[in-house]
Amino acid sequence: MKMIAVDLDGTLLNSESKISKENIDAIKKAREHGIEVVVATGRASFDVQAIFEPTGIKTWIISANGAVIHDPEGRLYHSVPLDRKRAEGILRWLEENNYYYEVFSDEAIFTPQNGRELLDIELDRLKS
Numbered sequence: 001m002k003m004i005a006v007d008l009d010g011t012l013l014n015s016e017s018k019i020s021k022e023n024i025d026a027i028k029k030a031r032e033h034g035i036e037v038v039v040a041t042g043r044a045s046f047d048v049q050a051i052f053e054p055t056g057i058k059t060w061i062i063s064a065n066g067a068v069i070h071d072p073e074g075r076l077y078h079s080v081p082l083d084r085k086r087a088e089g090i091l092r093w094l095e096e097n098n099y100y101y102e103v104f105s106d107e108a109i110f111t112p113q114n115g116r117e118l119l120d121i122e123l124d125r126l127k128s
Contacts, residue, residue, distance in 0.1 A: 003036040003037075003038060004038070005038045005062070006037065007041055008048065009041070017051070027059075036059075039060070039061050039062065041061075042064065045063040045068060046107065048063060058074075059072055067081070095112065098118060
């Protein structure tokens with residue numbers, strides 16, 4: 001085995017949204033055995049970096065559901081951005097149809113003003 005890719009929510013993080021000591025130790029042990037541990041998540045890279053900062057562990061981060069990759073030093077390695085015109089069209093459609101969305105930038109995540117309400121509507125759609 002040369003690499004382990006792990007998600008955060010429901011996998012690496014505990015109920016306090018922190019990495020447990022057991023998981024920190026497991027990551028360090030894997031690395032000692034030459035196994036690269038990579039975080040793959042739907043979150044933004046800055047969220048992951050903030051979670052890992054207290055551990056002293058630097059790792060590759062595949063974020064935004066695979067759209068962005070940062071190296072262990074936090075440098076952008078690869079990204080797959082949407083064309084601005086296409087993104088604007090998608091956002092317009094999402095807003096016209098009252099869907100929740102998140103737009104990731106290097107420093108923030110943008111959501112609609114009525115995001116909580118839209119999430120509730122989407123949950124109702126899923127339930128029915």
